[in-house]
Amino acid sequence: xxxxxxxxxSGVALGAIYFLAASGLSLIYGLMDILNFAHGLFMTLxxxxxxxxxxxxxxxxxxxxxxxxxxxxxxxxxxxxxxxxEVLVIRPLYGRPVSQILVxxxxxxxxxxxxxxxxxxxxxxxxxxxxxxxASHFAGVSLPNADYVAFAGGLVVLIALEWFLRRTRYGIxxxxxxxxxxxxxxLGINVARAFTLVxxxxxxxxxxxxxxxxxxxxxxxxxxxxxxxxxxxxxIVVVIGGLGSIRGSAVAALMVGLVQDYTNFYxxxxxxxxxxxxxxxxxxxxxxxxWRPRGLFGSTL
Amino acid sequence: xxxxxxxxxxxxxxxxxxxxxxxxxxxxxGGVTALLGRNGVGKTTTLRALLGIVPATGTVRILxxxxxxxxxxxxxxxxxxxxxxxxxxxxxLTVEENLRLAEQTPEPHYDEVYSLFPELRARTxxxxxxxxxxxxxxxxxxxxxxxGWPLLLVDEPSKGLAPRLVSELAEVLxxxxxxxxxxxxxxxxxxxxxxxxxVVVLDHGEVVHTGAADELDDPVMARRFLGVAGAS
Numbered sequence: 001x002x003x004x005x006x007x008x009x010s011g012v013a014l015g016a017i018y019f020l021a022a023s024g025l026s027l028i029y030g031l032m033d034i035l036n037f038a039h040g041l042f043m044t045l046x047x048x049x050x051x052x053x054x055x056x057x058x059x060x061x062x063x064x065x066x067x068x069x070x071x072x073x074x075x076x077x078x079x080x081x082x083x084x085x086e087v088l089v090i091r092p093l094y095g096r097p098v099s100q101i102l103v104x105x106x107x108x109x110x111x112x113x114x115x116x117x118x119x120x121x122x123x124x125x126x127x128x129x130x131x132x133x134x135a136s137h138f139a140g141v142s143l144p145n146a147d148y149v150a151f152a153g154g155l156v157v158l159i160a161l162e163w164f165l166r167r168t169r170y171g172i173x174x175x176x177x178x179x180x181x182x183x184x185x186x187l188g189i190n191v192a193r194a195f196t197l198v199x200x201x202x203x204x205x206x207x208x209x210x211x212x213x214x215x216x217x218x219x220x221x222x223x224x225x226x227x228x229x230x231x232x233x234x235x236i237v238v239v240i241g242g243l244g245s246i247r248g249s250a251v252a253a254l255m256v257g258l259v260q261d262y263t264n265f266y267x268x269x270x271x272x273x274x275x276x277x278x279x280x281x282x283x284x285x286x287x288x289x290x291w292r293p294r295g296l297f298g299s300t301l
Numbered sequence: 302x303x304x305x306x307x308x309x310x311x312x313x314x315x316x317x318x319x320x321x322x323x324x325x326x327x328x329x330x331g332g333v334t335a336l337l338g339r340n341g342v343g344k345t346t347t348l349r350a351l352l353g354i355v356p357a358t359g360t361v362r363i364l365x366x367x368x369x370x371x372x373x374x375x376x377x378x379x380x381x382x383x384x385x386x387x388x389x390x391x392x393x394l395t396v397e398e399n400l401r402l403a404e405q406t407p408e409p410h411y412d413e414v415y416s417l418f419p420e421l422r423a424r425t426x427x428x429x430x431x432x433x434x435x436x437x438x439x440x441x442x443x444x445x446x447x448x449g450w451p452l453l454l455v456d457e458p459s460k461g462l463a464p465r466l467v468s469e470l471a472e473v474l475x476x477x478x479x480x481x482x483x484x485x486x487x488x489x490x491x492x493x494x495x496x497x498x499x500v501v502v503l504d505h506g507e508v509v510h511t512g513a514a515d516e517l518d519d520p521v522m523a524r525r526f527l528g529v530a531g532a533s
Contacts, residue, residue, distance in 0.1 A: 172398050176391040183389040188377035188405045
């Protein structure tokens with residue numbers, strides 16, 4: 001039972017990171033019809049921004065402060081990368097969704113290549129406080145504190161995002177735009193601003209996901225291709241949850257995180273089953289799509 | 302005083318189909334001008350082209366300003382309210398959120414809107430997608446009225462509504478027309494007769510007739526331009 005609970009908690013932590021990675025992707029698709037293949041790049045850049053900030057911060061600040069600084073750098077790095085992408089790359093191609101998708105693929109490939117050129121394929125080590133690696137006991141389960149941080153990060157972002165989408169004018173514009181972008185314009189609203197905002201928010205969450213993934217599941221290592229491997233799962237989460245649905249992303253991220261964790265543990269040790277965790281996620285996708293072709297939460301927020 | 306709307310030689314091509322083939326029309330300020338014609342002649346496309354929702358060529362002057370090529374939100378902010386054909390309320394948003402989204406002036410006319418549609422006041426927290434067709438039409442019209450704008454483009458407001466609701470709707474539009482200029486696309490001739498002072502008839506993407514609304518009392522005219530019988 002303890003093992004099961006332990007797996008459940010770490011699956012939830014993984015799900016929280018998937019949620020951070022997927023929710024921006026989902027909003028961007030919902031509002032703009034863009035499958036943003038550069039989203040993995042935002043995660044990678046967020047992680048590199050965190051690494052850069054942490055390695056340049058004076059040691060006298062102490063590990064906890066440096067970690068907070070790297071957290072802020074990840075969020076800002078992801079947001080900046082996403083905002084610039086929207087303004088410089090996506091905006092000139094408004095009305096040409098296929099070109100927009102293609103350009104995000106090209107941007108991701110080119111920028112990942114640049115990162116490989118600049119930093120090499122060897123991962124960089126991210127300084128994190130020792131406390132993050134220590135274990136804490138909760139409900140009879142012992143887990144690294146980093147898992148709790150990931151879970152808390154996902155929960156805080158979910159609550160903040162729900163609040164933003166329900167209570168602020170721009171949140172309402174985004175929800176309305178996901179339903180009917182043309183009608184939002186016909187009410188006198190400049191939807192292009194909402195496009196940029198959605199990219200910036202999505203990029204901020206992706207940057208945070210990039211950092212937390214490096215800390216929790218990648219041995220505090222940052223590498224140029226890490227965002228791309230996370231992106232695959234983010235896409236699966238978005239499709240299972242329903243394109244454009246934040247709540248759908250949250251539920252689907254938890255499902256994917258848990259299924260992956262359980263199957264990896266219970267089946268992954270058998271011969272030839274090393275990839276069973278990833279396979280189980282694809283099977284989950286297939287089952288959900290067979291049952292609900294538009295994902296769990298359809299196309300509404 | 303300039304017209305509320307001047308359109309000259311408006312052309313729209315969508316997916317290879319030349320839908321509007323040189324539409325020219327004027328809408329003087331005040332009252333209701335009805336844009337009539339059989340299904341598929343380009344009435345809705347005309348409204349969408351005026352708002353920049355579909356690309357067009359020609360000249361469109363709204364409240365004295367040339368707007369062709371402008372983005373939709375800028376055209377609307379000149380002072381144009383739009384009630385689309387299928388209401389297009391945001392189903393996942395509450396009535397209140399639908400209205401809040403439409404606010405473009407510092408002092409939106411909520412009192413006026415709620416006096417026209419008292420039912421909406423009681424349903425502010427209800428999701429628009431759960432409203433009846435008539436109530437959704439109220440939300441759609443309320444959004445267009447909220448800013449007290451001088452020009453309203455209203456596309457088939459009676460479509461799909463029960464006869465009793467159509468009559469209530471006509472009453473509302475009659476009151477609205479005392480405040481704003483209305484360009485009304487409408488298939489229901491009774492509503493047109495009640496509201497409109499002028500009619501513009503489209504056929505095959507062109508204006509084929511412009512005149513006073515009471516010309517529709519002539520059944521021959523009505524049948525000729527609109528393909529409807531029983532016009533009297």
